[in-house]
Amino acid sequence: MPRPLTPGDLIHGYAFGAFGRDSYDCRRIEAVGPDWIVTRDDTGATEFVSNRRSLELCQQARDEPCKAVNYGDSPCPFTAPSQGAPR
Numbered sequence: 001m002p003r004p005l006t007p008g009d010l011i012h013g014y015a016f017g018a019f020g021r022d023s024y025d026c027r028r029i030e031a032v033g034p035d036w037i038v039t040r041d042d043t044g045a046t047e048f049v050s051n052r053r054s055l056e057l058c059q060q061a062r063d064e065p066c067k068a069v070n071y072g073d074s075p076c077p078f079t080a081p082s083q084g085a086p087r
């Protein structure tokens with residue numbers, strides 16, 4: 001049983017189509033309810049997800065590394081704080 005979705009979790013990229021077939025944006029989970037989540041991308045746009053299939057896909061995609069670079073996109077807006085931090 002995978003860990004439940006939690007605020008602050010990152011969902012990178014396509015997420016198996018959880019946000020639709022044309023959505024490749026990385027997102028951070030802002031809020032979690034019993035059967036819904038709200039995500040926000042780096043432009044500040046929010047998305048409400050409440051259908052069970054999409055939630056399962058989000059859960060699967062959560063721990064995937066970011067593939068933004070593979071698509072030639074700009075670097076992930078949600079890289080971990082430990083990466084690229086000045087020493």
Ligand SMILES: [Zn+2]
Nearest residue numbers: 012026066076
């Ligand atoms: Zn990403």
